[in-house]
Amino acid sequence: MKDYYAILGVSREATQEEIKQAYRRLAREYHPDRHPGDKAIEERFKEINEAYAVLSDPEKRARYDRGLLEGQSFREEDLFDLFAQVFGFRRGPVAPRGEDLEAVVEVELQDLLEGKEVEVAYSRLVPCQACGGQGGRRVACPTCGGRGVVESYHRGFFGTVVNRTACPHCKGQGFLLAEACPICRGRGRVAREERVRVRIPPGMDEGQLLRVPGYGNLGPGGPGDLYVRLRIKPHPRLKRQGADLIYRLRLGLAQAALGTRVEVPGLKGPIPLDIPPGTGHGEVFELPGEGLPHPGGRGALRVEVELTVPKKLSKRARELLRAYAEEVGEPVAPEGFWEKLKGFFRK
Ligand SMILES: [Zn+2]
Ligand SMILES: [Zn+2]
Incomplete structure (x- = not known):
């Protein structure tokens, strides 16, 4: 694990303010714009930003201090965005990543016992083949000269300050469409039906999201992610409660009073259960290990007795x-x- 404190040159007890000050000093010194083409400086700059991204976030810092922050991967544009955020300006146009998508997948309760591989069908936006994702014939934006940013200068305390903002004319894209593609109507992307196989982990919760990286919409800066939302088909006889399963067992008067042997519908098949004489309404029999998997093992199947009184008698x-x-x-x-x-x- 990298020593983020050493990278920023601060002690482990440094306050948030000290960390920020160290970062501002180093980031200015090592900014690649000041050392064009120097790969070593660029690497150092990335490290400085990475260290700051972790240490400036109290929660991440605490996890890092306990050695719990696993090899986090930072995207280059995120590190530059962090720099821009701290120094309060925007960079030039950033090719946006495609949007994240959500798809719903439905499984049976039994499928959660061992997990299941399912095929998810959904639709995502991909570059239009007809125009190569360009949206039509492009011309450079006359306002920003194709750079996507406009700059304004003003004199500040430390000298001239350059203020960069996204070009309002082309919305930071740097180009305008002279002629829109008839297939995608200028959007550069079209919807395509996709199928992806995902593995539903055992014991997954209803409504939980499963991230499938890279399967979202495709954008100029790469694809977004797909999130698969789990829906569990209602089981005709079992109810889920966390990792436990609930079964309502209906017993007649004589059965409850005299005792009987019944079969409980387990996820893997019927489970015999002896009901002792004198069993009352609302009594619960617990079958440990017959529920759904959870990190520590398997939940229980809880059998709740419902005493039924006959409405009609011979x-x-x-x-x-x-x-x-x-x-x-x-x-x-x-x-x-x-x-x-x-x-x-x-x-
Ligand atoms: Zn422009
Ligand atoms: Zn097109």
Whole structure:
């Protein structure tokens, strides 16, 4: 790992202000514009910016101090942008990267057990073949002479200050279209249907995004990224709760009172489960390791008992229940009571 403190020449206890001051001094000294063609200086300049990008961000700095910041890769334009940000001016035109895109992919709950490779179909913008991505016939912008930036000079404390801004006429592009391409209507890009295979990791969460670098729209500065959003098809019998799965087991009165053996729909197939006699409504049986994978292992399958009371009973079933009620001393309504009551209200 590079020693960012040494690169900026500050101590590990340096304050944010000291870091910023060191950076301003070094970045000015090593700016490639002052040493045209010197590769060593350019490398040093990049290092200085990289060090500042990390140390000026308290969160990144803390992670770096603990040795946790993994080999972060900085894009060259980002480092130059950082310089521009600190010194408060804009560089010339930067070829913009293509836009990021989002696509939705739907998987079954079972697919999350071991992960799954899926094909994502989506549409992205690519350079128009007809005009080679130029958008038509281009002419240099007369306002900025094709440079994309306009400069204004004013005298400041340290001498003449050059203020560069994007050319308002060509919006910083440096050119204007003399004739638009009929295929892309001057946009330089057309939509193309794409397919990309991505691997859904085990236990991935609904709504989570999976980044597929380089599969976004194509821009002059390279492609953007594609983000795949995960949607999980509802399972007919299981509900997901983090890494746990919930199954509502419906039990009849006799089953709950006398005990039974049932089959619970596990993700890999039915799992036998013994229900002991005297199981009550709302009781939960936990099957550890039968849920979804998570970093520490697998969640549980939780079986929640739902006691169902019959709405309609045969004459014989009523008689048996009545005998049962008598046996255990539960007072119940006499035979025919409810029919009589209904008749009373109808009058
Ligand atoms: Zn212009
Ligand atoms: Zn075109």
